[in-house]
Amino acid sequence: MKNTILVVLLALVAVVGGSMPYWGDSYWMYEFVNIACLFIFAMMWNLLAGYGGMVSVGQQAFFGLGGYLMLALANLAGVNPFVAIVLGALIAGVLAFPVSKIAFRLNGGYFAIGTWVIAEVIRLTVANIDAVGGGSGTSLTAFRGVSRSFRENMTYWVALAAVLITLVSVYLFLRSKQGLALQAIRDSEVAAESQGINVARMKLAVYILAAVGCALAGGLYFVSNLRISPDAAFSVNWTAFGIFIVMIGGIGRIEGPLIGTLVYWLIDTWFSDYGTWYLIGLGALAILMTQYLRSGLSGLIQQLTGLDVLSTRRVLPDEREQSRPLATTKASHV
């Protein structure tokens, strides 16, 4: 029943969202693509930190790599930019393997800073490659000769598809056996290992998956924005906004990034003209949330309404509890 509702809901989003180029404004489509990139990025950060317990401050490394790999493949190798997004994401996933060998030597706060340092190293390296414009960056030229509306529509559709695919795959992943393992690792690595879970392999898998996702978001972002520079692509702001979205929405909850992205988008639309004050406000809000509302807005909504649509919980049906109202009193004097 719940699955039917979800499928219908997804189909509705796909149809209404998918037809937008025929009735919507191109500004909205551009806006959606940017937000979609942030959303995918936040989903990945949530998977890493909220489920895998790996608090990375360096996911911009893969966002930027995704952008640059897409650009290099499209500009230099003549690959269709949309195909290049996917190829770039896959290559970033392969690169994540050696990167993990360095990052995984560190734990906790050291891991966080270590991933940031790695991202900076990659930024500086890319800034010294002249073929992609060096420090000042370059433009995506592969779209020359393609009509603007076609490019915008395609970018939009690809973004919509990427959002739906990310959401569905993360959901299915968390509902699978591997999802249980990941949640167990989040709660206690020591216990997870002693219950037969290969913690090292699981963390590596999640790290690589998150790299692919972030690179996908990066490739998409720069297909939409057409211009890339190392400072924009490897900005730590990507991770900062990702963290903000996850904190506001609810960390370690699948609907967290969804709600967080919506809230972030609203705040950004209304207040981003206030410059520094806007950023201070975002930071203050995040601090308040971590202090008073750990489960985020999605947790609050669930508490208030009892709704848990995207739940991945395994619930044991309790046919006996109703017939044993004295169960709790019995337990108290055991």
Next chain:
Amino acid sequence: MLLKVEGACKSYGALKVTQDVSFAVRDGETLGILGPNGAGKTTLFNLISGDASLDAGAVYFDGETISRLRPHERCRAGIGRSYQVPHPFGNMSVFENLVTAACFGAQVSETEAWQIATEVLESTGLREYANKPAGSLTLLNRKRLELARALATRPRLLLLDEIAGGLTEPEARELVDELKRIKARGTTMIWIEHVVHALLAIADRLLVIDFGKKLAEGTPDEVMNDPEVRRVYMGIEA
């Protein structure tokens, strides 16, 4: 012999926590481990479960060396363990804790894991907490969960680390009954415990550790009457 530990040595810096300890456990047997605080009992468990690595010596399980296996591999091989300080998967429900243990420890499908988890819930008296977050349990129930989760991995050898500590007398009795049932099903156990009478109710043999060394080993009668054990462990001058 289901488990054989040979010349196990482990040091942390200059501190020799385990010094040349050897012992063996037969299939179906329950071995109790006694020793003062800091004697190296938990370290011995860590060496068996793989949470710590041996400096020298070897551990054999079912005739094969497992000294180089990682903890999750030893669990899959059939060694289940509980921790002295409970490590529940706090944000997951009690039921999910057990399903996870069964899925990965016993390596069964999720459908089978649900079955194992349901059985274990019944036998350990955690049924009514099944859908509660494990982090919300009381200490007693966390200890029960620690045992239940180890059981859900379908172990051939169960390592229990002070699961009776802090329990009231009736609670301890209930625990001993539960362990007797587990023993009757043929599960081999090693139990570290300070609550000596609980241990004596079920142990076939005892092993006493002091300063990382084996002090005595034998039937409960032999060990409890050993003058050295009485002096070191119980503070009784013979």
